[in-house]
Amino acid sequence: MKLKEILQRQLTEAAEKEGYTPHSVVITSSKDEKHGDLSSSLPLSLAKAAKKPPMEIAESIIGKIEIDDRIVADIFPSPPGFINFKINPSYYQSLVSEIIKAGNTYGQSDKGKNKTANVEFVSANPTGPLTIGHGRNAVIGDTVANILENHGYNVTREYYFNDAGRQMRLLGQSVEARYFELVGKEIEFPNDGYEGNYIKDIAQSILDEHGKSLLPSDPLFKENAEKIIFADIENSLVNLGIHFDQFTNEKTFYENGEIDRFLEELKAKNLIYEKDDATWFRTTELGKDQDRVYIKSTGEPTYRVPDTAYHRDKVNRGFDLIIDIFGADHADTYPDVLLALEALGLKTDHIRVLLYQFVTLLRNGEKIKMSTRKANFITMDELVNEVSADVVRYFFIMRSMNSHLNFDLDLATDHSEKNPVFYLQYAHARICNIIKRGAGLGKDFTNDFDSARLTHSSEIELLKTLEQFPEIMSSALKLLEPQDIANYLQDLAARFHRFYVDCRVITDDNDLSAARVALIKATKIVLANGLNVLGLTAPERM
RNA sequence: GCCCACAUAGCUCAGCAGGAUAGAGCGACUGCCUCCUAAGCAGUAGGCCAGAGGUUCGAAUCCUCUUGUGGGCACCA
Numbered sequence: 001m002k003l004k005e006i007l008q009r010q011l012t013e014a015a016e017k018e019g020y021t022p023h024s025v026v027i028t029s030s031k032d033e034k035h036g037d038l039s040s041s042l043p044l045s046l047a048k049a050a051k052k053p054p055m056e057i058a059e060s061i062i063g064k065i066e067i068d069d070r071i072v073a074d075i076f077p078s079p080p081g082f083i084n085f086k087i088n089p090s091y092y093q094s095l096v097s098e099i100i101k102a103g104n105t106y107g108q109s110d111k112g113k114n115k116t117a118n119v120e121f122v123s124a125n126p127t128g129p130l131t132i133g134h135g136r137n138a139v140i141g142d143t144v145a146n147i148l149e150n151h152g153y154n155v156t157r158e159y160y161f162n163d164a165g166r167q168m169r170l171l172g173q174s175v176e177a178r179y180f181e182l183v184g185k186e187i188e189f190p191n192d193g194y195e196g197n198y199i200k201d202i203a204q205s206i207l208d209e210h211g212k213s214l215l216p217s218d219p220l221f222k223e224n225a226e227k228i229i230f231a232d233i234e235n236s237l238v239n240l241g242i243h244f245d246q247f248t249n250e251k252t253f254y255e256n257g258e259i260d261r262f263l264e265e266l267k268a269k270n271l272i273y274e275k276d277d278a279t280w281f282r283t284t285e286l287g288k289d290q291d292r293v294y295i296k297s298t299g300e301p302t303y304r305v306p307d308t309a310y311h312r313d314k315v316n317r318g319f320d321l322i323i324d325i326f327g328a329d330h331a332d333t334y335p336d337v338l339l340a341l342e343a344l345g346l347k348t349d350h351i352r353v354l355l356y357q358f359v360t361l362l363r364n365g366e367k368i369k370m371s372t373r374k375a376n377f378i379t380m381d382e383l384v385n386e387v388s389a390d391v392v393r394y395f396f397i398m399r400s401m402n403s404h405l406n407f408d409l410d411l412a413t414d415h416s417e418k419n420p421v422f423y424l425q426y427a428h429a430r431i432c433n434i435i436k437r438g439a440g441l442g443k444d445f446t447n448d449f450d451s452a453r454l455t456h457s458s459e460i461e462l463l464k465t466l467e468q469f470p471e472i473m474s475s476a477l478k479l480l481e482p483q484d485i486a487n488y489l490q491d492l493a494a495r496f497h498r499f500y501v502d503c504r505v506i507t508d509d510n511d512l513s514a515a516r517v518a519l520i521k522a523t524k525i526v527l528a529n530g531l532n533v534l535g536l537t538a539p540e541r542m
Numbered sequence: 543g544c545c546c547a548c549a550u551a552g553c554u555c556a557g558c559a560g561g562a563u564a565g566a567g568c569g570a571c572u573g574c575c576u577c578c579u580a581a582g583c584a585g586u587a588g589g590c591c592a593g594a595g596g597u598u599c600g601a602a603u604c605c606u607c608u609u610g611u612g613g614g615c616a617c618c619a
Contacts, residue, residue, distance in 0.1 A: 024559075032562075041561050044599065054599075080599070082562070125619075167619065192618095278617055289544085289615095296617035303619050328613050331546055357547065358613070399555070402547060404612060406554065411568085418581085420567065426581050434578045487556065490566075501574090501583045542581065 002471055004038070006071065007085060011042055014064035020046050020057070029464075036074070036084035037464065043081040054081025092463035093451035096515075099466060099522035107473040107529050112153030112321075118314055119145040121325035122237070122244075123160045126229040127171045128196055130236040131377040132407060133327075136359050138380075139396035139535070141325040142242045143482040144354065146533045151477050153321065157243070160310055162250040163226055165303060170194065171229075172222025178203035179221065183212040194373055202228050236380045240389050241535050253309040259301070262309045263294070265344055286339045304333070308340045315346050322351045323480070331355055354480060356401040362408045378409070386413050390536045394421035397482040397534060420490060421536065424527065427493035429542040430500060431524040438506050438517055449514035458502040459519060462495045469526050473533075482534065489530045496523050 004027045015022045022042060030039045043057040050057060058077035065075055074086035099106050121141020124134045145155045162168065174193035178200045180186060202225050206214070214220065237244070253259045263279075266272045271282045277297035281304070284291050295301050314322050326334060330353075338348045361368040361378060368378070384392055395412060398420065399405050412419070454463065472488045505516040528538040 026559080026561085028561075030562085035562070039562085041600095044561075047599070078562080080562085162619070165619070276617080280617095293617045298617075300617085302617070307619090328547070329619090330614090332614050333619090355547085360612085403555080404548070408554080411554085418568070422581055423567090426579080430579065430582085437578050483556090487566095490556090494566085497582055498584095500578080504578070506578055542579080 017064045036086040038085045112151040115320040117153040117321040118319040119323045128372040129379040158246045175225045176221040250306040258309045357404045424493040432540040449518045453515040458499040
């Protein structure tokens with residue numbers, strides 16, 4: 001059990017013995033060492049209802065706490081009504097062998113054991129290369145999936161795409177136009193067509209493969225474009241270390257009758273009606289302020305229809321947890337999907353939608369407006385080639401999902417050595433180097449060490465930070481916010497670098513060296529586990 | 543106009559299930575390698591936590607309003 005949980009329980013029991021009814025017992029790390037290592041403000045929160053001074057409550061609760069002195073060295077109150085715990089250093093010291101023993105399972109849990117999760121992310125339609133805009137989605141999704149796996153979930157990474165809609169039709173027409181340009185029979189380029197050079201490349205490859213005798217409206221234009229672009233997207237994802245377990249195509253739900261069935265069921269519930277030659281979903285009946293078009297007057301369904309059928313399919317596949325990673329532009333639309341599922345009697349409370357804010361790309365201090373259609377974009381491949389997958393991944397999760405991300409291209413490329421990801425990786429590399437050096441001197445400190453030798457304040461601070469890792473990981477499972485892990489690792493690396501400066505590891509004092517080697521091995525394990533969850537490499541040298 | 547986010551150091555951002563003195567990186571200035579990688583460490587300067595109310599013993603954190611920024615409000619996805 002984790003330290004805070006132990007203290008929480010002791011505090012709660014002691015408070016109850018004194019006749020209080022504590023609601024939430026919060027324990028925080030003390031910032032000032034004169035307040036011990038951990039503190040609780042429980043007495044302050046009880047004071048009002050009890051009509052007693054907080055300090056008096058603190059004293060009486062402390063009197064009832066059953067101290068395990070292997071863990072807690074001292075408990076004392078401080079004004080205006082905190083209870084402070086001084087933790088026995090031996091508790092922290094004992095973590096070293098615990099972490100080494102746990103190895104790559106340190107920080108893991110079995111909260112998701114025998115449970116399945118589906119994480120749907122990227123889901124970009126194959127109309128062009130993967131851009132930086134998609135990148136944030138891709139990295140968040142993959143990292144969230146890693147977090148779930150860290151807790152034992154069996155995760156399906158899924159990519160959903162539409163190939164039946166207007167966008168894909170435009171893509172085919174754009175390729176077609178470029179093809180006929182190449183064979184000298186120019187036809188009009190579609191309005192809103194895709195202008196990127198990659199369209200010309202595709203047209204050229206079609207020309208190379210099929211000659212110049214293709215006729216207008218040949219389905220081959222769209223089919224080839226889709227195939228080529230999709231292969232390119234998958235390759236870009238692999239470059240980022242991302243692999244999908246399943247690709248699901250919108251077309252499936254037309255072909256297997258799911259969409260018709262779904263519309264029929266809504267109709268039976270009188271949630272669908274016809275107006276102005278279109279078919280509408282009666283969202284107002286379900287608490288929204290306007291109805292939504294389901295089938296356009298052209299006869300073409302809107303994206304909501306297959307999307308909802310797709311989500312119903314995911315629910316029916318029986319996952320314990322379903323996660324969607326959407327950009328902020330979907331904030332208004334996904335509730336309609338959930339509403340429709342609920343209207344059909346499906347449970348949706350195991351669906352979690354993670355919305356992330358957009359990426360603003362800066363070059364020379366100016367915003368770049370990106371548009372796939374206008375071919376004004378930076379591709380993920382370009383970026384990964386310039387700054388490495390590690391840096392790109394870190395950049396996308398180092399900011400909280402719901403704040404806008406400024407991606408400064410100049411900073412990411414020209415000053416990449418200063419990227420914070422190197423700071424943590426350097427800590428890992430430093431440790432590897434010290435261990436190697438120790439081994440080179442014939443000092444292989446494997447099992448036999450006395451952790452009581454770890455008494456320097458930098459050592460204790462490092463140990464305290466190592467202790468927090470499992471808590472950080474379980475909080476990450478609850479919040480599904482990768483950023484917290486990145487922040488923690490920054491803190492851990494900082495503690496290590498400070499320790500490195502204060503405490504020499506390989507010294508003439510063999511016992512001390514053995515203890516310190518064990519400490520850095522434990523640190524290395526936690527760094528590597530954290531980097532691994534973020535999908536970053538843990539380099540042995542830099 | 544309506545809905546959702548966001549607003550903290552010169553810049554980019556942490557901190558937000560309320561807690562004791564608001565942090566980091568970059569940038570500026572000062573120090574630290576005869577010693578495990580200086581991709582590091584220590585320090586100085588820099589803040590009305592957007593503004594105004596409220597709740598509370600206690601607010602950067604919760605609530606309301608104002609202002610500003612981004613996104614959404616399509617028979618686009």
